[in-house]
Amino acid sequence: MEKNGYRFSFGPWNIHEGADPFGPPVRPSVAFADKLTALKDLGFDAMQFHDDDAVPDLDSVSHGEMLRQARAMRQLLADNGLFAEFVAPRLWEHPMTIDGGYTSNNPAARAYAIERSKKAADIGRELGCNLMVLWLAREGTYIREAKDAVLATHRLLEAVNALLDYDPALRIVIEPKPNEPMDLAYIPTIGHALALGMQSSDPVRVGALVESAHAILAGLDPSDEMSFALAFDKLWSVHLNDQNGLKFDQDKAFGSVDLRRAFNQVRVLDENRFWETGVIGLDVKAMRTQPAELATKHLRNSLHAFLRLLDVVRSLDRAQVDELIAARDYEELDWLVVSSLLG
Ligand code: 3MF
Ligand code: MG
Numbered sequence: 001m002e003k004n005g006y007r008f009s010f011g012p013w014n015i016h017e018g019a020d021p022f023g024p025p026v027r028p029s030v031a032f033a034d035k036l037t038a039l040k041d042l043g044f045d046a047m048q049f050h051d052d053d054a055v056p057d058l059d060s061v062s063h064g065e066m067l068r069q070a071r072a073m074r075q076l077l078a079d080n081g082l083f084a085e086f087v088a089p090r091l092w093e094h095p096m097t098i099d100g101g102y103t104s105n106n107p108a109a110r111a112y113a114i115e116r117s118k119k120a121a122d123i124g125r126e127l128g129c130n131l132m133v134l135w136l137a138r139e140g141t142y143i144r145e146a147k148d149a150v151l152a153t154h155r156l157l158e159a160v161n162a163l164l165d166y167d168p169a170l171r172i173v174i175e176p177k178p179n180e181p182m183d184l185a186y187i188p189t190i191g192h193a194l195a196l197g198m199q200s201s202d203p204v205r206v207g208a209l210v211e212s213a214h215a216i217l218a219g220l221d222p223s224d225e226m227s228f229a230l231a232f233d234k235l236w237s238v239h240l241n242d243q244n245g246l247k248f249d250q251d252k253a254f255g256s257v258d259l260r261r262a263f264n265q266v267r268v269l270d271e272n273r274f275w276e277t278g279v280i281g282l283d284v285k286a287m288r289t290q291p292a293e294l295a296t297k298h299l300r301n302s303l304h305a306f307l308r309l310l311d312v313v314r315s316l317d318r319a320q321v322d323e324l325i326a327a328r329d330y331e332e333l334d335w336l337v338v339s340s341l342l343g
Helices: 032-041 063-079 107-127 149-166 190-198 212-217 222-231 259-271 297-315 318-326 330-342
Strands: 008-010 046-050 083-088 131-135 171-175 206-211 235-240 280-282
Touching (some): 063 083, 063 107, 149 171, 171 190, 171 235, 206 212, 206 222, 212 222, 212 259, 222 235, 222 259, 259 297, 259 330, 280 297, 297 330, 318 330
Parallel strands (some): 083 131, 131 171, 171 206, 206 235, 235 280
């Protein structure tokens, strides 16, 4: 498979048991080693990590044991010709983070969230990757009156600064999402993420991750969200997937809902030479209906959709596109794109 210099990643949570809020798991758990094999077999290059994907039961292991397990993981990846793309602190499952981590009204919970994030930074260092993703899952509210949103913004900034200060090599990408699990999250778009980063103590070390579905849930076009970050050299990671309208976060296979929207994401990434600096991360879920032995096809489909769309992007006649733009003949340009996608 020709990947044209692109590298691809997914996270262990992308091979999952199929539980949803209304029903239990429908597939058995897959061991990490088998996920790693699937990652390789499917033609991927890197694994994405939550801190406790690399070090299970993170809250109950000693510091030394945590470092030891992270080093062993790095070796396992290297033995398989793979690497870690990022580490993300999982701040949404522990009882201390019920009301959020960095923005909790409880100082003990805020302290827990910072300490846990520092552990994620330590794990990243041992894994040989200095990129930390912050998905600010519970940093928001169910009712507006529950938190002071101005104070919450300052607390988010303090958390980012504390992490930048803790590890001078750390680079942070904020992964915005407008809702779910919260009714409203505090950093819902890339604009918010970049504004926060630019106010931080070391703006050159804070960027953004665009997830297609999250942008769509915010009513925005993912390729424009990517472009905004690209304009400031701040797009350091992506979570490609798809989303059928404004409902729960679906994490559908890339391109499975709106091929043209997917095409435009590939187009802006390729026009901005994303392959030189970034990894094409996927964040996709298999349908709950999918039998266990067939539950990696969403990953295959997403990677292949990206590469097929890349062919379409690169086969467009640039001179013709420029001519049509100059003539303001956007109907013809529209048809050029539609007919290219139809093949
Ligand atoms: C939620 C997400 C998250 C993040 C992950 C890495 C569980 O909608 O997208 O996936 O991507 O935590 O930051
Ligand atoms: Mg994601």
